[in-house]
Amino acid sequence: xxxxxxxxxxxxxxxxxxxxxxxxxxxxxxxxxxxxxxxxxxxxxxxxxxxxxxxxxxxxxxxxxxxxxxxxxxxxxxxxxxxxxxxxxxxxxxxxxxxxxxxxxxxxxxxxxxxxxxxxxxxxxxxxxxxxxxxxxxxxxxxxxxxxxxxxxxxxxxxxxxxxxxxxxxxxxxxxxxxxxxxxxxxxxxxxxxxxxxxxxxxxxxxxxxxxxxxxxxx
Numbered sequence: 001x002x003x004x005x006x007x008x009x010x011x012x013x014x015x016x017x018x019x020x021x022x023x024x025x026x027x028x029x030x031x032x033x034x035x036x037x038x039x040x041x042x043x044x045x046x047x048x049x050x051x052x053x054x055x056x057x058x059x060x061x062x063x064x065x066x067x068x069x070x071x072x073x074x075x076x077x078x079x080x081x082x083x084x085x086x087x088x089x090x091x092x093x094x095x096x097x098x099x100x101x102x103x104x105x106x107x108x109x110x111x112x113x114x115x116x117x118x119x120x121x122x123x124x125x126x127x128x129x130x131x132x133x134x135x136x137x138x139x140x141x142x143x144x145x146x147x148x149x150x151x152x153x154x155x156x157x158x159x160x161x162x163x164x165x166x167x168x169x170x171x172x173x174x175x176x177x178x179x180x181x182x183x184x185x186x187x188x189x190x191x192x193x194x195x196x197x198x199x200x201x202x203x204x205x206x207x208x209x210x211x212x213x214x215x216x217x218x219x
């Protein structure tokens with residue numbers, strides 16, 4: 001997919017007429033909008049719980065759990081839910097098949113700094129992302145850090161950040177909902193993740209990658 005389409009539930013009429021982001025339409029959850037198709041002590045280290053949700057074209061992007069490597073079809077919708085276990089900086093970099101890049105927290109109007117206990121739904125509680133007709137593998141890299149990564153932010157702002165650079169960041173420890181790892185078993189029942197817990201252990205920052213396989217929807 002060359003561009004990701006942001007489908008919104010606010011300012012629908014004006015937004016559909018005049019896209020606010022290049023390559024994006026902003027539309028209400030309950031209406032059809034055409035794509036323009038343009039270019040606690042729970043963990044003792046930096047950690048967030050990130051859950052991907054999706055629906056088909058008739059839903060709101062929040063119906064079912066989306067697993068890493070899952071297939072979605074053009075027109076399908078998805079959302080991203082975040083919960084911070086401690087004060088942490090989070091960056092969500094989306095690369096399409098042509099390595100076009102968007103940082104999804106800032107795109108959704110949020111700061112990259114999350115405080116302990118913060119919970120977010122991206123793009124918002126009443127919004128969702130919708131896949132357009134450009135197919136291929138979509139990659140979302142989650143980078144978490146104890147401190148603000150100003151060099152990374154500057155590279156992104158200057159359009160100099162690439163997938164190769166992000167992928168070189170050390171991978172964190174991932175505890176997924178269906179994991180049978182010892183780390184998962186050590187968590188209390190109420191602390192078990194809704195999605196994927198990403199932990200840097202003793203590192204100051206780390207990353208996790210998530211792939212969506214985007215295929216065409218046949219009539």
